[in-house]
Amino acid sequence: MNWVRKDLLGTRELSREEILLLLDTADSFRDVSRRDIKKVPTLRGKTVITLFYEPSTRTRVSFEIAAKRLSADTINISTGSSSVAKGETLKDTGRNLESMRPDVIVIRHSMPGAPHMLAHILDSAIINAGDGSHEHPTQALLDLFTMREKKETLDGLKVAIVGDIVHSRVARSNIFALKKFDTEVTCCAPPTMLPPRLEELGVKVAHRLEEAVAGKDVIMMLRIQKERGGTASIPSIREYSSLYCLQEAHLKEARKNVIIMHPGPLNRGTEISDEVADGPYSVILNQVENGVAVRMAVLYLLTGGEG
Amino acid sequence: MILIKKGRLIDPGTCRDEVVDVLIRGGTIARIGKDIALTGADRVIDAEGLIVAPGLIDVHTHLREPGYEWKETIRTGTMAAAQGGFTSVVCMANTDPVNDNKSVTEYIMKKAHSEGVVRVFPAGAITKGLKGAELSEMGEMHQAGAVAISDDGRSVKNSRLFLKALEYARLFRLAVICHCEDEDLSGGVVHEGSASLFSGLDAVPSIAEEIMVRRDIAIARYVDSPVHITHISTRGTVEIMREEKSRYQKATCDTCPHYFTLSDEATLGYDTNTKVNPPLRSPEDVAAIKEGLRDGTIDIIATDHAPHDHVSKDVEFDMASSGISGLETALGLSLALVHGGVLDLTGLLAKMTVNPARLLDVPYGVLAPGKAADLIIFSDTAEWTVNKNAFASKGRNTPFHGVTLKGRNLVTIVGGKIVYNGL
């Protein structure tokens, strides 16, 4: 199939076929990162701007490496030191950037809908690198890529997502993407961290970690989103981790070759123990590697073609 | 002298619905009857096929002056009211400076008199500066022309102070118009429901409104004072009102056209024109509001006209100002209730004329010889497409731009003077 979208704003609107196209394309690009000359000329002459209103090292670096490995030129804008600090609106920032004709703008913002605003008014391809609690599509895609790599198929998987679900864009994007396949998704958190009516998204809800991990092929641990009010939902980090920190003992209940995932950054001891994070079931570092390949695929598909 | 011929006169206040002529002399209605002679009339309006009704009364408008004149002025706001068929509007106190004393009230009255084209009735603030700490000088504001008090934009959080306000307002027979919102529960930008699950926006549960409605009515009942809950939006609130009104007749409420027209699904595209407080609710809430209008639980339809400048809305959803510029679409949207069989014309008009007049205790909203000639002529069938760029209001923030409505105001007459003519 052909990719026709101008932007990547979320996984909710993607079809199963589009997700598979992205994953298959990422497969080819991963080899580039594993050889000596980690570059292909595919996006030579294209300009990719990363516009990050929220701090991030890993996602921004991942996009930058992905763009550079495709031979694109990259510019990074983080807003503390820019015109935004002087009060410029998002639309004005976007329009100013567009006058310099970037092919792609990768935007991370603290408010849902910000990438959509830019996508409506700019010709550049817009990639959502996280908009508030709404979506983080490239994270979900690299998560699915990792799951598929380790489990060979996405259909039939039983996945547990544990943590601050209500504030988590990673959770949302993963849920939307996973439900395009024949998967069973269980969200686990204290009730205060679950949005009401979550079952409407087709997921199961559990409040106890032991229950949630039983029989699962994939366990995805999430960080408490302090910056989005997550700590107000629990009495203390200490109590949270006594109930929801993933320990080695929990893994006995899961499937034999369970994989442990985390979008990072890790809060060791809060949501995941050292033994599990560094243990044989953890694929956290694979996720990071796959992130570059997936982002290369996204950049390639969005900039290819005349459209 | 103006003669309106052969219009279908619907006046809920006098239970009238018949095709008659109306003769206006000076600022009052001179005669209502069949086949009034044309002699002496300076102006004859052929209202055949159209409806003649008392001018609409809006109990909830924001005119933004003083202080926010770039969003709206008393002049442009009243012109928008006239276009929309409103001959009287209550303007809320969240101006700058806040209307919490007679000087600001007098300023508004003077401006309205010299530049406004419809009647303006200020609502003074309940508390000084809208800060919820001390009562404002309601007595003096009332003398200056205020007909109501409201801290709209917020609730009076301190229950003791709210109780005192209700008791004190009774002295001056000021309507107490309550914006019900528990600010500790709110703090989101959309309704907490299915739509917020998809959009990831911070969400407000229905109970943020319902808790305050209960509290406000309980206190009003305790001190036996009238209380009016404005812009109700949830099914729970409708149920509370239904229950309370069965045992306490002095509680009344209003809703706004957007709450019976749009649901929270409209917010899924992050269009800031759908951002309003209280937020657009679920389809079940919309259905309950319609039912509340149908069975009389909801007494009044108000606009909560909240004009904003382009810049306030052309930003990220979280940062956008809340509000819809509603004076010019209210009648068209409300007539959909008639077309949809929820209300008949008399029932609808009652909620926009005689009921508001009763709440505010003003001598308008009814057509009879000797009464002020405040009336409108409208078509309940004419189809038109909403064009925000043609609004008289400075506020172009409407989610209804481009929508086709059935029914439109054509002529507005205030005190015998034609202030809007769209014929």
Next chain:
Amino acid sequence: MERVLLDDKAIERSISRIAHEILEKNQGSKNLSLIGIRTRGIFLAKRIRDKIEEIEGRVLPFGILDITMYRDDIARMKATLEVKKTDIPFDVNDMTIVLVDDVLYTGRTTRAAIDAIMDLGRPKKIQLAVLIDRGSRELPIQPDYTGIRYSAVTEEEEVSVRLREMDGQDAVLLSKTL
């Protein structure tokens, strides 16, 4: 209207001859490898490899190359091209590589293939084997081994290669474009 330039027997003979020529030119099969360019080049490369195994008793290292990432016309394409896997499981350094493709036309695909291989290392030599050279070069690129040379292709004509692994028959055809 189709004209058969090479039928199945002719293709088999060409493959056999090319295999012999490769061995002759390189004086044996030492440090020799085959890389097929997607898609039909792969099948031709396999057939050459099998023929060389028949002759020499050795299986040459074999790779698959997808040149999409190295095309010079990506930005002009109407739709994004699908990127497929490149699989070269041997070290290209100091190796003599014979690139195999079905049709040699403008030379741009070969240029892209050379760039792709250069990004993997430093081969000793790169040679080119094609089933049909239809002329009309746009770059200074020449094949080392050719099945058939047919450069009289006009503007209204098209050369197509069919291979049994993919198209159910073996033939190189010349047809009028409609």
